[in-house]
Amino acid sequence: MSFQELVKNRRSVRGYKPDAVKKEDLELILEAARLAPTAANKQAFKIVVLETKGHEETLARIYHRPWFVEGPYVLGVLAETDKAWVRKDGKNHANIDGAIVMDHIVLQAAELGLGTCWICNFDDEATRQLLNLPPEIDPVAFTPLGYPADEASAKKRKSLEDLLWKVPQH
């Protein structure tokens, strides 16, 4: 699959089969996450691998949608805000790093025919409690991981014209 095909195929999957994900596929996904670029190569992140089977009710406290726990795994990316690169004006890049890590997860999964869905609308407090996170660790995003059970719908996107910032002429 070319990169163009991959980005066209990747979509948010909100329905999963309970079928097992191969151990090698999970390993490839975690390796793609490990190789993600981070600001100043600080690698200030952790990855959470949660098995859903038998933990559905607990995981629903993170994100309360039935499809969140339909697949065999939920993966999460945590930002270590105390270890990430900080620009001289004070901007901490931990969450940007974490987002790139999650995008590597999502794209590698799509290449393997696996479904994911970025989840940021999770319950931060419940997540912190369940995962025993100290204040400096910021949960960035979660995703279910499994084989898609829903249908793909057409992507709705702005035109490129709408997305290009008009640079002032000086």
Ligand SMILES: Cc1cc2nc3c(=O)[nH]c(=O)nc-3n(C[C@H](O)[C@H](O)[C@H](O)COP(=O)(O)O)c2cc1C
């Ligand atoms: C940072 C981010 C956070 C998101 N959070 C959620 C979420 O909490 N719940 C959800 O159902 N989808 C979430 N999404 C998925 C978006 O709704 C989806 O990517 C967008 O509608 C485009 O659709 P597509 O992913 O199928 O191309 C999130 C996506 C991103 C990038």
